[in-house]
Amino acid sequence: MEEWCEQVYYFPGQTRSAGAGIMVSCGIHGDETGPIDACAALLHRLRKHRVQLPRPLLLIFGNPAAIAHRQRFVDFNLNRLFGAAQVGSPREDSIEARRARQLEQACARFAQQCQGIDWHLDLHSTIKPSLIQRFALLPVTRREYRRPWAAALGQAGVGALVRQTQRAHTFSQFSHDRFDADSFTLECGSHATDKSTDTALAQWLQGLVEASTGAVGDVARLPEYPMVEHQMTEHQMTEYRVAEAIVRRTEQFRFLIEESEPNFSEHPAGTAFYCDGVEPGEGVFRLPGPRYSLFLNSQVALGQRAGLLLERLQ
Ligand SMILES: [Zn+2]
Structure with a gap:
């Protein structure tokens, strides 16, 4: 060694x-x-x-x-x-x-x-x-x-x-x-x-x-x-692919779902998931399809990844 x-x-x-x-x-x-x-x-x-x-x-x-x-x-x-x-x-x-x-x-x-x-x-x-x-x-x-x-x-x-x-x-x-x-x-x-x-x-x-x-x-x-x-x-073994990476752009970034939920929590299409804009209601992201959440963390530095949204493959 x-x-x-x-x-x-x-x-x-x-x-x-x-x-x-x-x-x-x-x-x-x-x-x-x-x-x-x-x-x-x-x-x-x-x-x-x-x-x-x-x-x-x-x-x-x-x-x-x-x-x-x-x-x-x-x-x-x-x-x-x-x-x-x-x-x-x-x-x-x-x-x-x-x-x-x-x-x-x-x-x-x-x-x-x-x-x-x-x-x-x-x-x-x-x-x-x-x-x-x-x-x-x-x-x-x-x-x-x-x-x-x-x-x-x-x-x-x-x-x-x-x-x-x-x-x-x-x-x-x-x-x-x-x-x-x-x-x-x-x-x-x-x-x-x-x-x-x-x-x-x-x-x-x-x-x-x-x-x-x-x-x-x-x-x-x-x-x-x-x-x-x-x-x-x-x-x-279930397979997923990363559909969207969530990047924190502003100080106002926050999740509109319960951030403390466990990884792989499921959300239906259309869910208002987070907002990231200076004005209230600005920059709301809605899920384009069913998604599973991973590594949600709104406290990351600006420009860093605040979470991943997964799509199930099979
Ligand atoms: Zn680690």
Whole structure:
């Protein structure tokens, strides 16, 4: 094991020709303690037992400064700073911008050292509860993923797949675009999720990195994910696409529905959803079709995403 830079750990594969590597990251947002604890447990196990992994692994704790203070970020949201040179912007000197460049370099070194990056799981947890507790977001992609991921994600209790339609400077979009990895942002539960699920998550991750040989179909032989209340199968995974991204334009922005509702709440076509204008009643947005809400947060900075509206695909 080598620590390439602060809290970025490289584990070589069993053989020199172990093939493309796998990346697991957490703590891009420093207050998402569930996935951070699960990855810390994985790191502890791999170190203590000197586990020889079949494939190279890069295990990343995304934002050490924010993790130390158990806060989402120090200066800026790190998950908006990947793959984008923000030259001349005040963000470029922020703790998060420097960290984004450092992580990008670590990814490039990893890709070079082990002939590419096969897949990347970027683990997060949501601020508010979700009607579908665990779900995966796919970056904008022009190709189908190489593996039958649904089975492996289903074993982790992932109940929904959300296809993004607008590029954002997220870590998973970066690893997909730059290294052609099968990348996911995996929401592992809400901040309030029971601690026992962190243990289950750690066990699932362990199975994933220790069993992954690179052989076609190996993901189908992963161990069961033990402590999920509603074990999902791939047939129960619901697919959504992002129909609209809500961007906060003015100080007056507010939701016209109950903002504290859980993620994936359903709203019929025609619902007056938010208003964003200086005059009362100005800039009211009505849903053009049935939609499911995700990540609603009216308190973001101007110009930032205040939520997503999803369309169900099947
Ligand atoms: Zn997050």
